Structures are given as C-alpha cells and as structure tokens.
Amino acid sequence: MDANIARDGQRRETRAMDELGASAPNDAGLPASVAATLQRLHAVLPAQAEQAQARLARALAPLAACSQETAAPASAAAAPTEAEKPFSGTLLKREIPATGERIPVIGMGTSGSFEVDADAAARAPLREVLRRFIAAGATVIDTAPTYSSAEDALGDLVADAKARDQLFIATKLSGVSGREQGLAQFEESLRRLRTERIDLLQVHNLGDTRTQLALARELKQQGKVRLVGLTHYREQAQEQLAQEMRALKPDFVQINYSPVSRGAERTIFPLARELGIAVMINRAFEDGRLFAQVKGKPLPPWAGEVGADSWAQLFLKFALSDPAVTVVIPATSKPKNQTDNLRAGTGVMLDAKQREALVAAIG
Numbered sequence: 595m596d597a598n599i600a601r602d603g604q605r606r607e608t609r610a611m612d613e614l615g616a617s618a619p620n621d622a623g624l625p626a627s628v629a630a631t632l633q634r635l636h637a638v639l640p641a642q643a644e645q646a647q648a649r650l651a652r653a654l655a656p657l658a659a660c661s662q663e664t665a666a667p668a669s670a671a672a673a674p675t676e677a678e679k680p681f682s683g684t685l686l687k688r689e690i691p692a693t694g695e696r697i698p699v700i701g702m703g704t705s706g707s708f709e710v711d712a713d714a715a716a717r718a719p720l721r722e723v724l725r726r727f728i729a730a731g732a733t734v735i736d737t738a739p740t741y742s743s744a745e746d747a748l749g750d751l752v753a754d755a756k757a758r759d760q761l762f763i764a765t766k767l768s769g770v771s772g773r774e775q776g777l778a779q780f781e782e783s784l785r786r787l788r789t790e791r792i793d794l795l796q797v798h799n800l801g802d803t804r805t806q807l808a809l810a811r812e813l814k815q816q817g818k819v820r821l822v823g824l825t826h827y828r829e830q831a832q833e834q835l836a837q838e839m840r841a842l843k844p845d846f847v848q849i850n851y852s853p854v855s856r857g858a859e860r861t862i863f864p865l866a867r868e869l870g871i872a873v874m875i876n877r878a879f880e881d882g883r884l885f886a887q888v889k890g891k892p893l894p895p896w897a898g899e900v901g902a903d904s905w906a907q908l909f910l911k912f913a914l915s916d917p918a919v920t921v922v923i924p925a926t927s928k929p930k931n932q933t934d935n936l937r938a939g940t941g942v943m944l945d946a947k948q949r950e951a952l953v954a955a956i957g
Contacts (some may be wrong), residue, residue, distance in 0.1 A: 679903070681730045681933050683940035688920045691870035692821060692845040697762055699914050700725055700939035701734030702932075704874060704927035706746040708737065710927075717747060722929040724751050728760055730936045736848070736874065736923045737787075738766040738798055739779055745786040753788045763787060764846075764874070766825065767806040768798035776802075776809045784818075794846055796823040799836060807842055813906040821845040827876055836861050843869055850877035851919070852884065853912050853953045863918035875922040877915045879906070887956050894955050896948055901941035906931070910938035912952055913946075 621945070685698040707723075710716040724753065737744050742882075745765065752758050765783050770776045784790065795813060796804040810822040823846030826835050832849060839847060839862075847866060851858045866873050879885065888905050900907050906924070913922045924935045944952065 596801060600702065616800040618889040628730075639877075661696045678930050678933065679937070680724065681936050683937075685731050685936070685939040686914075689722050690821070690845070690872045692872065697753045697921055698730075698732045698939060699736055699919075699921055700730075700732050700910065700936050701736060701874070701921045701923040703734065703937075704737040704744040704748055705741050705925055707925040707927040708747045709728050709742045709749055711743070711903075712746070712750075717751065719927050719929060720747060721751055721754070723927060723932045724755060724757075726929055726936065728755065728757050730933075732936060732939075733760065733762040734764065734874075734921050734923065735761055736764045736876075739783050739786070740766075740768040740798070745783055749787040750787070758789055762793045763789065764794035764796060764823075765792055766796045766798035767801075767810065769801060770806065771802045773805055773809050776806050780809070780813065780818075782869075790819060791817070792819050794821045794823055795819040796825045796846065796848060796883055799826050800824060800831065800838065803838055803842070807844065821872075823847055823872075823874075825849070825876075829855055832861040836865050839869060839871060841867055844871060846872045846874060846920075848876055848923075851875045851916075852878050852880050852909065853915050853949075853956055854880060854884070859916065863916055866918045873918050873922040875913045875919055878922050878924055883957065884909055892954065894951055896951065899942075900944055902938070902950065904934050904937075906934050907938040908944075908952055910935060914939070915943040915949055 622921060685700055687696040687698050689696050700949075702723075710720065710722060735748065737748055739745055748763075753759060764766050767776045767779060770779050780792075780795070783792070792813075795810045797803050797810065807822060808825065808853065810819060814822055815818040823844045824835060824838055824842070825848035826832070829850065835847060835849060838844075847862065849858050851861050858873075863873065865871075893903070893905065893908070897903065897908060900908075900911055902911060910922055910924060913919055926932050926935065
C-alpha cells in the first residue's frame, strides 16, 4: 500500500510540474488553470479564495523550483531563446546478458508524461516525442498498467506510427495479488498496448514477487513475453531487491540511481554483473529535483569533453557511466527535452574524476 501511495504521489507531482511548465503564471505565481478556478471561487467566497490562493502559491513553489520546464516570467516572455539543437550521431548500445541482444542506452519512461486524455491536443506533443525517439534509433519504453492512461496513450501512438516492431516495450504486473489477478492484468495490458507480446514483463515494486514472477515466466514460455524482471524505485528497497536477484535471477532489474542516490553502486550493480542481469535506471533526475539544485549554475568546464551541453545530459551520462547499467529511462512530454535526453546517449560517458566533480557541483 505504501508503494502505491508513493507512486500516486509521484505521478501527481509530475503532472503538477507539467502544468507549471505549460501554463503562464499569474501575479500570484499560480498556473493559469488554477488561477481561473480561484477567480470563480472569489466571486462567491472572497475571503476563502484569498486564503486558498496563498496556500496554493506556497505549496506549488517547491514544484516550480524542481521543474526543468517551468514557464518564464511574463517580463521575460519576449526574450530570445537559444535555437534547439537537433539530435545527431548514433546511440550507444549495451548488451542484455540473458540474450546477447544489444539495446540503445537511452530509453523512455511514461509515468506522468503519458498519462493524458485521448483527445488529439493532449496527445500531439507525445506524438512528436515518440517520433523523435524512434528517429534517433531508441527502442526501450517502460510503462505500467497502474500509470492511469499511459498504456492506452502509448499503445495508440505506437499503432498510429506503425512502429511496434521497432520498439522494446516493457510493462509490469502492478498492484495485483495472486496468479488470476496478474494474468487478467497482463491480458488487459496487451489490449491497451495493442500488441500480442511484451518484450519485458516486470514485477512492480516487488509486489507479490514469487507468484507474479512465476506467472511472468509462464507467459515467457508461451511466447507472450520475451524477458522478465523486478523493479523498485527507492534505495530502502535495494537490499530486498538484491536478495530476490540472488534467489530468482531475473533477466532485468529496474532501480533508481542518480548523483545523489548512489546506493545501487554498492547493492545492485556488482550483483547484476556477477549474475548476468541487465539494469534499467529510473529517477535519474530525482523527479526533477536535481534541476532545482543546479539552477543558475554554469555547466562544469569539462562538460564539453563528454559532449554535454545541458545538465540533463550530464545526469544521464552519470547514470550510464557505470558499466553495469544497460539503459536509463527518463520521462518527458516535451519534444525539445526528448531530443536533449537522447543526445546524452552518444559519445563518451563520465570518468571517475568527472563523476565525483558532478556530485560536488550539484552540492
């Protein structure tokens, strides 16, 4: 239950940051949609509306600080913006030990970013996000049936692009208990994703692990799943994940890792190398909080040596600098940020000295 609550909170935070990035702030620093609601309340209950506006402004301030995509103040709206740099080059690939298959090191998550309505306007940016992803040669997309509408949006957009055979789709058995619940959820995921097979089926956050992983392996034997895995998103769960890796030997594990959350270096990565398990990284941006920590800071002088010209690229290259890491899955609903993320998967990664320098620069 705690994991489900945390995931729901994380998705609400992602959507709130998206709104901050997509809506022009008003004088109180609130998104336009929120301000409009408060204006309607003010007409009926002015005192309560003023109190609510003050509380919301205080509550949203941390989210505005941690978003990479926060809107600029109105006074800066006319300021010239730097031209977007297109993706070029070839994405690096790393091997999945269980099969020998090589996959691009930059993938894509869908929590928050793909949780949108079915109307064309809501999905238009995601259509371009997916187009750029495929055009760059990226393949790995991670989703889950508990990410509200994400599987539906992803399935429809992939089908529209006629791109299923070009992609490596990963989803999860999430929040279910028992074989029958797991099987029903999996079959629904196939329908929502508009596919007959899943490349990677993962047990989400170690929920009902033994039963659900056994089901995933059964589906693998039937040819409906190619690979099986285990996931979590918190450092506190890494010891338990390591125990399950030793006992169950999945094909993949997915775990959080960033310059400020480095527990996986001790608990997960050495074991993954020993057992031949591929590693997928989530929360490489700490849900956006890393951008708040470097706000206003210039890039380190050595960034150009690794071909990086953004903090996002440095954070992703940090995650990929450990050779145990197979792929990292940043999520975005912004095409420009998708291109920026993809560019992190080319060229050289960080050496040991640069990794420590990046940690120091974040502070």
